Amino acid sequence: MSQPPAARREIPESLSARMGAIRLLSHVLRDGRMLGDGASGLTGPAAARALRLAGLVLRHMGQADAMMKVHMDRQPAAKVRDILRLALVEVFVDGAAAHGVVNDAVAMARMSPRTVKQSGLVNAVLRKMVDDRSAWDALPAPALPGWLRGPVAKAFGKDRIVGIEAAHLAGAPLDLTPQRPTEIDGATVLPTGSLRLSGGQVSTLPGFESGDWWVQDAAAAMPARLLGDVTGLRVLDLCAAPGGKTMQLAAGGANVTALDVSGKRLRRVHQNLERTGLQAEVIEADALEWSPEEPFDAVLLDAPCTATGTIRRHPDLPHLRTSRDVEALTKLQYQLLDRALAFVRPGGRVVYCTCSLLPVEGENQVAAALKRHDGLTVEPLDPAAFGLPEIAASALGLRLLPDLWPDRGGMDGFFMSVLKRA
Structure with a gap:
């Protein structure tokens, strides 16, 4: 009597989100399309996390690349590079547990015939890098691309460029323009009249x-x-x-x-x-x-x-x-x-x-x-x-x-x- 086919192994949500983030990074870096455009193909609870992780990697990519340059003699394949970037940003910026991040990074490298041979490299290099917190903390904010940095520095000075790049690394809070008096817990009123929050789900805020x-x-x-x-x-x-x-x-x-x-x-x-x-x-x-x-x-x-x-x-x-x-x-x-x-x-x-x-x-x-x-x-x-x-x-x-x-x-x-x- 034949046995029923083995049940398809479900991918854990954490790994699914990381796989989605890698696809989004390729969508931006290789296909030249906006990050949000690639999110339409993502579904389920891992979709929002994938989009957030991909955005974090793009924001901190200069730091991740600088970290890899110290630990690697040559650049790996593009997808492997994205896997390493994601792992570093998750550990050092998002505060994820290094053990789970490294395991999922190796798993993603093993999924493709083009990267399976570099799964050992991913494992070895990541285990070295995730233990080097002081090196990450010493990295400067990523610089603007040269075509943009040059004219901006000329117009406003090199000191302001450093401040601008630091602001880009920090990200943006959530600003609201009120049309009537509004009170939201945690919101501050800016001198310009806007309300500012550190973040939050927009549609659940009072007054939406x-x-x-x-x-x-x-x-x-x-x-x-x-x-x-x-x-x-x-x-x-x-x-x-x-x-x-x-x-x-x-x-x-x-x-x-x-x-x-x-x-x-x-x-x-x-x-x-x-x-x-x-x-x-x-x-x-x-x-x-x-x-x-x-x-x-x-x-x-x-x-x-x-x-x-x-x-x-x-x-x-x-x-x-x-x-x-x-x-x-x-x-x-x-x-x-x-x-x-x-x-x-x-x-x-x-x-x-x-x-x-x-x-x-x-x-x-x-x-x-x-x-x-x-x-x-x-x-x-x-x-x-x-x-x-x-x-x-x-x-x-x-x-x-x-x-x-x-x-x-x-x-x-x-x-x-x-x-x-x-």
């Missing part, structure tokens, strides 16, 4: 269902505040998705038109407006081709950019962006800025901003616009009036960098300016 607030970094919440009292004003939010600034303007009493070229991203705007009970006209269109029936009192343009100011919350960005991206984006930025200026009435204002560390996407764009448009002026902005430190002052607006408020958790990198038509 009732739309009392929305998630928005403290720096991203500043451009809309530069317009001051917008009660009754007709305001256009260009490149509006996912809608944080649209909601700010609507909550302030403006008659808002939210325009974006992406219908998929605009669905987020509709969802956010519905949850918060706020009103805005939402239009799917290309700003380079669309024109309003009449000019607006104000336009807010958060222009597409390299998003290098958001690295502390998106550690995959340094591995995806290159200097080649900058030229196409800067061309689009000045085209959009010219369109924004054409959409505003005489005497009206345009807020131009980008979440970039690069002056070529911020200060330089405003300086060039002033030369192109006769009578265009920049409104002076006092950082203290917006709850910001004096170091945020810029001749052309406000310049926020991730090293601001290191004792409070920093903020995203942003440049913003208020331009006024003659």
Whole structure:
């Protein structure tokens, strides 16, 4: 009598999450795609952990590679390198037990014919490295890629670069923009008015269902505040998705038109407006081709950019962006800025901003616009009036960098300016 086939061995959740993290790392480092895009193929309770682990590895990858360089004469295969990176970060950053981490790392190396022969290397090298805590603690924060580090250091100084890289390594807290008085345990009120928490599951926080607030970094919440009292004003939010600034303007009493070229991203705007009970006209269109029936009192343009100011919350960005991206984006930025200026009435204002560390996407764009448009002026902005430190002052607006408020958790990198038509 034949025996029934052996039951398929179930993979433990810890190993499943680690395998998912390795796949996500390949998705970013080899396929050149955003970390979140690869998460759609993950399911079950291990999915969230896999995404979190992959993000930790990308944030601390420079340290892991430096550690491996000391203990290895040559680089192993790409997948083995990712397995070693994950193990080091789990032990030294996430506080996982070394024994279980090493066992799962060896198990993952044995799963593929391409890496099985290096499973012994994984075991031997990891057991040496996980015992060397002092060496890990002595490693500096990972440096920005050269194409980005050079211009940023030139613009803001080498000392600030060190602070920016430290902020990227530390990661980002959770910031909320309230539309009505909100109390959340553990939240602090920043001088800019944002609420800040160390973390948490967003959908379970008090006030989420009732739309009392929305998630928005403290720096991203500043451009809309530069317009001051917008009660009754007709305001256009260009490149509006996912809608944080649209909601700010609507909550302030403006008659808002939210325009974006992406219908998929605009669905987020509709969802956010519905949850918060706020009103805005939402239009799917290309700003380079669309024109309003009449000019607006104000336009807010958060222009597409390299998003290098958001690295502390998106550690995959340094591995995806290159200097080649900058030229196409800067061309689009000045085209959009010219369109924004054409959409505003005489005497009206345009807020131009980008979440970039690069002056070529911020200060330089405003300086060039002033030369192109006769009578265009920049409104002076006092950082203290917006709850910001004096170091945020810029001749052309406000310049926020991730090293601001290191004792409070920093903020995203942003440049913003208020331009006024003659």
